[in-house]
Amino acid sequence: MVSAVTTGTDLSSPSSKADNALSKFSADFENFLTIFVTQLENQDPLEPQDSSDFTAQIAQFSTVEQSVQTNKNLENIVDLFTQNSNSNLVSYSGKYVEVEGDSVRLEESPGNVSFRYYLDEPARESIVSIYNLDGQLVFSGGGINDAGNNNITWDGTDSEGEYVDPGYYIVRVAIRDQSGNLEQIPTIVKGRVDGISLEGDPVLEVNGSLIPLENVTFIGEA
Numbered sequence: 001m002v003s004a005v006t007t008g009t010d011l012s013s014p015s016s017k018a019d020n021a022l023s024k025f026s027a028d029f030e031n032f033l034t035i036f037v038t039q040l041e042n043q044d045p046l047e048p049q050d051s052s053d054f055t056a057q058i059a060q061f062s063t064v065e066q067s068v069q070t071n072k073n074l075e076n077i078v079d080l081f082t083q084n085s086n087s088n089l090v091s092y093s094g095k096y097v098e099v100e101g102d103s104v105r106l107e108e109s110p111g112n113v114s115f116r117y118y119l120d121e122p123a124r125e126s127i128v129s130i131y132n133l134d135g136q137l138v139f140s141g142g143g144i145n146d147a148g149n150n151n152i153t154w155d156g157t158d159s160e161g162e163y164v165d166p167g168y169y170i171v172r173v174a175i176r177d178q179s180g181n182l183e184q185i186p187t188i189v190k191g192r193v194d195g196i197s198l199e200g201d202p203v204l205e206v207n208g209s210l211i212p213l214e215n216v217t218f219i220g221e222a
Contacts, residue, residue: 098218
């Protein structure tokens, strides 16, 4: 999915918090000036009011106005940054990426799929499992137990050696450490960016799954 991206720079949105605060400030300042003028018109000429209080209040209003305007400028900067970032994200469409995820795509049958996982230290045992989107186990076998990056290629066959249909599949890797504990570990999969969602935090559609941008480890051509 690719959401519409606005590349304009309209900085006068009436719904911004800074605009609302500035509107309220203007109304309050007008009320203050009305009271100020009324007090001046009705003060005792023989005992005029001390102007220092009014001067201090006007100075406070000026400070508030500057703060509100600063917030508005910051909102404008954030809007520009967001628009620019979203425009850059659209350029990822069609690129090939490596992401931390578990969804892979078998393009054709016969065919194969590659993915990898990382081990901090050698494992006693590793188990690679492939599931279809219905959650049914398609294939299970031993993986690579070496420390570092371990690259796995699945040839697109099930546990009976029969080729499965093209489509999306889920990979799982579990390792048994030297103490005998079994745990699932993250996998790095490859795929093409088929779409981008800009609703909320940007995410990429890769192998039928929505992947947060921070999960991307590599972007490039095929």
